[in-house]
Amino acid sequence: MTDYAAPLADMRFALTEIAGIDDIARLPGCEQASADVVDAVLEEAGKLAGGVLAPLNRSGDQQGSRLENGVVRTPAGFKEAYAKYVAGGWNALPFAPEHGGQGLPMALSTAVFEMWNSANMGFALCPLLNVGAVEALHAHGTEEQKQVYLPKLVSGEWTGTMNLTEPQAGSDVGALRTRAVRDGDRYRITGQKIFITYGEHDMAENIVHLVLARLPDAPPGTRGISLFLVPKFLVNADGSLGQRNDVRCVSLEHKLGIHASPTCVLAFGDNGGALGFLVGEENRGMECMFTMMNNARLNVGLQGVAIAERAYQQARDFARQRVQSRPVTATSAGTFAIIHHPDVRRMLLSMRAQTEAMRALAYYTAGAIDRARHHPDGDVRVAQQRRVDLLIPVVKAWSTDLGVEIASVGIQVHGGMGFIEETGAAQHLRDARIAPIYEGTNGIQANDLVGRKLLRDKGMAAEELLAEMRALDGPLAAAPGEDIAKIREQLSFGVLALTTATKWMVERGAIEPARTLAGAVPYLRLMGSVTGGWLMARSALAAEQHLADGHQDRAFHQAKLLSARFYAEHVLATAPSLLSAVAGGATVMAFDIEQF
């Protein structure tokens, strides 16, 4: 009932037609990503995801991670699954070759990451956090730190964490109080961190904590924060593990979902101070943190895609086997599965079409990261980075909001059985619900989109994207068929609305900051819906072309055309109506705080 099969056909389609994996494979440093390799990686990852990780999803939820005498025990089977994951070289997939990474493109590793998260989000969080630690060390670590820590973190023998949050410092990182005191060429760290994902566990022999802390003489706020590497076990000169460091897990949170993932309260320095090593410069920790967070935000957005895919598969399988009532379409006697009912089909198609749109956007953004890193032309790199910076908050917030909505529809497809925990549909909603919150709440993503990504460049990056969207109108007009005509119509309305909203935001942002920020979330939703619609239109064109070329898999490409049309009629069609809310922040700010 809760099987997962990686949607290889749609993943390949999105990689080829949307991310442009063939072009990416021609970039210097990405040459290994030949079509054969891409196929093999997807195929093998699909096996690990479906065969090893997915079967542990439900039991992992039921058992949860447990804290026993300071040791965190992950659910049965997790340790063994992680060992297989490491042994297969999967952890090294996205990383640069210099420290043992496989150097495969981000677009490909994004597809693979989607699989881990679909199969078992509670498990996948461990590698997800590790990516941030690797990237921070890669960008800001000393040569020695890289030599000692990166090979183990890249292979996955050791795992990494991100230690930001404290009880009084959540979204407001600058309010953190954890102290770091110089002690020779090291530091002694004292304080408490909360919400530390896989802050303690039994799947790896060492854990490398990246910890934000404050020096005694640091300036207040975010300009006084430094980043420290605090290993669970200190590392000897020969690379072997030494003494246990002064950091321990004092409790685990009881959460709505992702029960398998231990969310730790970590106490640093109860016995004299945990030994920490500065990463980057003193008081420049926030920059390092943003390095960690940027790709983490893409990966969290991907969790929205992944959980939506899993919820879709489960709802579809249930709807195929559950027999109930005679549908209006029935032309014969006998029993009918509920998938024949028009509204059940509508629900399934809404799950599927939106998941495809989110997948397209996530892979597209990952492809832009590859170009920003590897393109030989510096101007292209800069332009692609601008695109990435613009879209990261959209991928994160739009996909995770939809992930929750789609998981909820998945429950609805099941009827009463959806509310029963044994069915597994409810877990997806519980798991999905964290993603709009962590790695910067979706409200913060919207503030970032409007404040940093729109206003700072006066809408240039957004206008570049909009120009590309408009340029698709020609090809859409030239393509045959009613499906594409309908898609074209809705896309044109959507692009017009997003253009209007963007201009409005750029004009008003400086004059009425509170009002524009009160419209930031609807604006982000508008941008997600329209950008998703643009990529679905590109998918429809590609599918149409394959059909015209006599591609052998007609059913798949016909389904792509129809899901794009569904998206246009049911999702994109509602996007322009968000304009009123985008500009409606004046009412929000007029409502007195005392009146709530």
Add this chain to the structure above:
Amino acid sequence: MTDYAAPLADMRFALTEIAGIDDIARLPGCEQASADVVDAVLEEAGKLAGGVLAPLNRSGDQQGSRLENGVVRTPAGFKEAYAKYVAGGWNALPFAPEHGGQGLPMALSTAVFEMWNSANMGFALCPLLNVGAVEALHAHGTEEQKQVYLPKLVSGEWTGTMNLTEPQAGSDVGALRTRAVRDGDRYRITGQKIFITYGEHDMAENIVHLVLARLPDAPPGTRGISLFLVPKFLVNADGSLGQRNDVRCVSLEHKLGIHASPTCVLAFGDNGGALGFLVGEENRGMECMFTMMNNARLNVGLQGVAIAERAYQQARDFARQRVQSRPVTATSAGTFAIIHHPDVRRMLLSMRAQTEAMRALAYYTAGAIDRARHHPDGDVRVAQQRRVDLLIPVVKAWSTDLGVEIASVGIQVHGGMGFIEETGAAQHLRDARIAPIYEGTNGIQANDLVGRKLLRDKGMAAEELLAEMRALDGPLAAAPGEDIAKIREQLSFGVLALTTATKWMVERGAIEPARTLAGAVPYLRLMGSVTGGWLMARSALAAEQHLADGHQDRAFHQAKLLSARFYAEHVLATAPSLLSAVAGGATVMAFDIEQF
């Protein structure tokens, strides 16, 4: 943190301005509902809800009901709370006086029911199910059955249940297999029922099961179903409790939410057959069931309102005390609660405005029930019943969908703390998620709306409602101020869209039944959004009038105006965009089942 205070001011406002409680109190049989009585009832109910039931909500969720040796133990404190509830006469509130009911109007009892559900949805389900049993017996029971059972069910000393579902018969009630065999003037019932809310518990001395079953010679499908009264304890001639009947609880479901409410698997007749007594005529059980379900659907819709209100209060209280980051609006140094952040205010206002709109619709519908029952003019009664029949599926589905969405926003307001179970915000989402499913899934409500309420009378009832909405344009045009002008504008678009969609549905329903049913859920959402917008516009006019009259509570009425404007700009403004999905069923039906 998880306190609940009944929103008395808004309840009184909705009762007075929307339901028209003053007029209702002048109807024959409703005379007791004087303004003083209404105030006193709301006040006292608020005390019980806030002081007794609400404090048991979280512990009830944690402990859940438990099955021990065939006995279901409700969570600590529930039995005592139920005794207080019965002793206070609260259970008798909505029922006709002839069997001990208080005969208060439905509009008032609806407000009170909202409180029980806000305070403790897991508790409130027991009285909710009981209402259905009372109404079924009242409408279809023999005189003797009424004499024996109604006084105890009305007082709440005994509770009632609805036994419909079987493993193979959920939405498809006609597929049920539970057997009833004549045995003199009684029947012997054998079979298994699932999803029986409060099917077994320890709060009352007897439980009266209303059970749908099939006679050996019954025709297949829904025309062969009969309704039986099956008491847990048989009742002696003197009214005392006799022998234990052959029905027992064999297991409880593990559910996503409403843990306090025992969801039972009941086995009937394992020892020779449970004794049952026919209610109504043989093979006419479905009619009796609809009697039970109609008001139950209103009450489940009300659960959507109730959980939204509870989630709003909790999110608001958290946002007031949680200090985090400096808002753009800050004009001074110091710390700021997150309620100052524009997006937090937007979230809170979206929760509040939609809750007010849902409350208005639920109370309005309850008021229509009072008129349909008590109005001296038969034509008015018929017209009001038509309105009730039209709106019941809307109240049920629209409010419960929004209940889930609003509870989810409530989590978001909390940030990371929202995902931690101890906070209590997550429970509201878990509890809310059942309401779109039970008492007929929201897909079935939409089918009912389109199939029975639109197509059967060719849109007459809907057109009557739309005509009333159009008639509000004059008063809106005549009223002063930008708020009302904005509301009028959005309402006119909404009414136009609903008119278009209704005509389309009525025209196409007979020709393309599958296509129209594939658009039924978006159509219902459109009707809910617009009808809610109409009632919010009426609220705004009333508030404006009170402000003009110099009403002493200016802040409250200003808030009503602004929340109505917010609703118009942020919710109603998106409603017309659903037209595309309403008509978009062709794409849904074109997507081949094999392609999913």
